[in-house]
Amino acid sequence: QKEVEQNSGPLSVPEGAIASLNCTYSDRVSQSFFWYRQYSGKSPELIMSIYSNGDKEDGRFTAQLNKASQYVSLLIRDSQPSDSATYLCAVASGGGADGLTFGKGTHLIIQP
Amino acid sequence: EPEVTQTPSHQVTQMGQEVILRCVPISNHLYFYWYRQILGQKVEFLVSFYNNEISEKSEIFDDQFSVERPDGSNFTLKIRSTKLEDSAMYFCASSERLWNQPQHFGDGTRLSIL
Numbered sequence: 001q002k003e004v005e006q007n008s009g010p011l012s013v014p015e016g017a018i019a020s021l022n023c024t025y026s027d028r029v030s031q032s033f034f035w036y037r038q039y040s041g042k043s044p045e046l047i048m049s050i051y052s053n054g055d056k057e058d059g060r061f062t063a064q065l066n067k068a069s070q071y072v073s074l075l076i077r078d079s080q081p082s083d084s085a086t087y088l089c090a091v092a093s094g095g096g097a098d099g100l101t102f103g104k105g106t107h108l109i110i111q112p
Numbered sequence: 113e114p115e116v117t118q119t120p121s122h123q124v125t126q127m128g129q130e131v132i133l134r135c136v137p138i139s140n141h142l143y144f145y146w147y148r149q150i151l152g153q154k155v156e157f158l159v160s161f162y163n164n165e166i167s168e169k170s171e172i173f174d175d176q177f178s179v180e181r182p183d184g185s186n187f188t189l190k191i192r193s194t195k196l197e198d199s200a201m202y203f204c205a206s207s208e209r210l211w212n213q214p215q216h217f218g219d220g221t222r223l224s225i226l
Contacts, residue, residue: 032212043203043217044155051212088155092212099145099157099168100215 002027004091006103014111019076021106023089026070032092033065035074037085038105044088048074079110114138116218118204124224125194133189133221135204144187145205145215146179148172155203161187191223199225 003026013019021035032051036044048063050056050072056063062075072091076083086105092098117136125131137144146158159169161179178190187206191198201222205215 034214036217043201043220046214046216049212049214090155099160099170100147100155101157102155104154 002030002091002093002101004089004101004103006087006089006106008104009107010109011106012109012111013079015079015081017079019079019083019108019110021074021076021087021089021108023072023074023103024070025072025089025091025101027091027093027101028070029093030067030070030091032098033063033072034090034092034100035061035063035072036088036090036102038088039085044090044102047087076108081110081112084108084110114140116204116206116216118202118218118221120221121219122222122224124226127196127225128193131191131194131223133191133202133204133223135187135189135218136185137187137204137206138216139185141206141208141216143167143207143213143215144179144181145207146189147203147205147217148200149203149220150197150200158189194223194225196225199223 005024035047050063050065060077064073088105089103090100119134144161149155159173160167201220203220204218207213207215
């Protein structure tokens with residue numbers, strides 16, 4: 001049974017600070033890792049994808065992957081109130097048609 | 113920016129009735145997916161579809177569910193005899209041909225079973 005674990009939060013961060021979101025996964029053969037943002041009542045919106053160990057930066061977002069520890073993280077720099085949402089970690093084993101296994105998500109609140 | 117389109121946005125159906133949820137994936141994408149999210153719970157994979165056949169399906173995707181690509185643009189999910197527990201948001205997603213490409217989600221259909 002593939003599992004993706006996230007702290008459900010809420011995680012409260014002051015505006016302008018760095019928000020750090022974490023995720024662990026159980027399936028060692030996982031190859032693809034994604035962070036999605038989901039506003040209440042809306043669909044998941046892709047933020048970042050990462051496939052190899054290390055850091056990947058895109059604007060204010062940095063994804064970090066450590067396959068040995070089965071750990072993925074997302075850093076959001078200069079947090080804005082509009083970043084307040086639930087952040088979903090999703091994992092796929094590989095191959096084009098793999099279903100994603102999602103975590104329950106971390107509810108992030110950016111305090112103005 | 114191209115997007116996945118889903119219709120209807122909200123479907124209300126009596127228990128035991130059949131329902132069809134529709135999706136138009138991004139035009140150059142070749143892999144298609146259905147997920148569901150019960151209120152307050154995580155997003156769950158139902159099925160993936162490639163080259164006009166099911167590639168992978170989860171335990172949730174039992175004989176009550178079926179998928180079809182009836183033409184060059186639409187991708188549908190049918191639930192034959194709906195149950196109360198089928199009430200959820202259903203998301204369609206698609207991804208490009210290349211290996212490990214991210215999946216892009218539609219806005220979803222809220223299915224309410226009475």
